[in-house]
Amino acid sequence: MPISTEELAGGITRVILDGRLDIEGAAAVDLPMNVIAGSKKAVIIDLQNVSFLGSMGLRALVAPGRAIKGRGGKVVIFAPNELVEKVLKTSGVDTLIPIHHDLQAAITALQ
Amino acid sequence: MTSNGKDTVAECLNLPSRLPDLARVPEWIERLAAQYSIPASTQFAMNLCLEEVLSNIIRHGYSSKPDQSITIHFSSPRENFFVFTVEDHAPAFNPVVSAVPPVLSAINENPIGGQGIRLLRQFADALEYQPTSTGNRLSIGFSTAHSISAKE
Numbered sequence: 160m161p162i163s164t165e166e167l168a169g170g171i172t173r174v175i176l177d178g179r180l181d182i183e184g185a186a187a188v189d190l191p192m193n194v195i196a197g198s199k200k201a202v203i204i205d206l207q208n209v210s211f212l213g214s215m216g217l218r219a220l221v222a223p224g225r226a227i228k229g230r231g232g233k234v235v236i237f238a239p240n241e242l243v244e245k246v247l248k249t250s251g252v253d254t255l256i257p258i259h260h261d262l263q264a265a266i267t268a269l270q
Numbered sequence: 271m272t273s274n275g276k277d278t279v280a281e282c283l284n285l286p287s288r289l290p291d292l293a294r295v296p297e298w299i300e301r302l303a304a305q306y307s308i309p310a311s312t313q314f315a316m317n318l319c320l321e322e323v324l325s326n327i328i329r330h331g332y333s334s335k336p337d338q339s340i341t342i343h344f345s346s347p348r349e350n351f352f353v354f355t356v357e358d359h360a361p362a363f364n365p366v367v368s369a370v371p372p373v374l375s376a377i378n379e380n381p382i383g384g385q386g387i388r389l390l391r392q393f394a395d396a397l398e399y400q401p402t403s404t405g406n407r408l409s410i411g412f413s414t415a416h417s418i419s420a421k422e
Contacts, residue, residue, distance in 0.1 A: 221374065251374035
C-alpha cells in the first residue's frame with residue numbers, strides 16, 4: 160500500500176494512504192506510521208483513496224493515533240469513504256481520532 | 271442456513287494457514303462478484319468478514335502453524351443471498367456468541383483486539399456456527415437485497 164506525506168503550513172503533516180488497508184496493507188504502513196507517530200505532533204491521516212479497511216488496518220491507525228496523542232499531539236482522519244467510515248464508527252475509532260470531510264475543518268481541528 | 275441440504279455449492283477455496291495466502295480471497299470475491307453481480311458494498315462486507323474470520327483462525331485457532339488448512343465454500347441458496355461457509359480443524363470457537371470488548375474510546379485504552387468480531391456481526395447479514403467433530407464450521411450470509419448501510 161503506497162503511503163506518502165505532505166507538510167502543510169502550521170507544522171501539520173498530511174499522511175496520504177492509497178489502496179487497501181487490509182492485512183497486507185497494514186503490514187506495509189505499520190513502520191512508516193510508527194515513525195510518523197514518533198516524530199509529528201499534528202497529523203491528518205488522509206483516507207480518501209483507501210478503498211478497504213479491515214480490523215488489522217484499524218490497528219495501523221489506532222496505535223499511531225494513540226502514540227501521537229500520548230505525546231500531546233493531535234490527529235484527525237480525513238475523507239474516508241462511506242464504508243470505511245462505517246468500519247471506523249462501528250469500532251469507535253472516531254471517538255479517538257475525529258473524522259473530517261472538509262480539509263480546512265481538519266486543519267482547524269489540529270490548530 | 272446451510273444445513274437444509276438444498277444449497278448448491280458453487281465454488282470452493284482451500285487455503286493453507288498462512289496470512290500471506292489471504293491475498294487470494296479478495297481476488298476470489300472479485301471474480302464471484304462479477305459472476306453473480308454482487309454490488310461493491312456487499313463485496314466490501316464479504317472481504318471484511320472473511321479477513322477477520324480467516325485471520326483469527328490462522329493466528330488464534332491454529333496459533334500461526336503454517337501446515338493447517340481452511341476450506342471456504344461459496345453458495346447462493348436463494349436470489350440475492352450469498353453464503354460463505356468456513357471450515358477449519360482448530361479448537362472450538364464460536365464467534366457468534368463470544369464476548370466482545372467495548373468499543374474503542376477516547377477516555378480509556380481499550381485494546382484494539384476484538385473489534386474484528388464486532389465488525390463481523392455488524393457487516394454480515396447472517397451468522398451460523400456449528401462445531402464439527404474436528405473443528406468449526408461458520409456460515410456467513412450476505413444479502414444484496416439492501417445496501418450495507420441499511421444495517422446502521
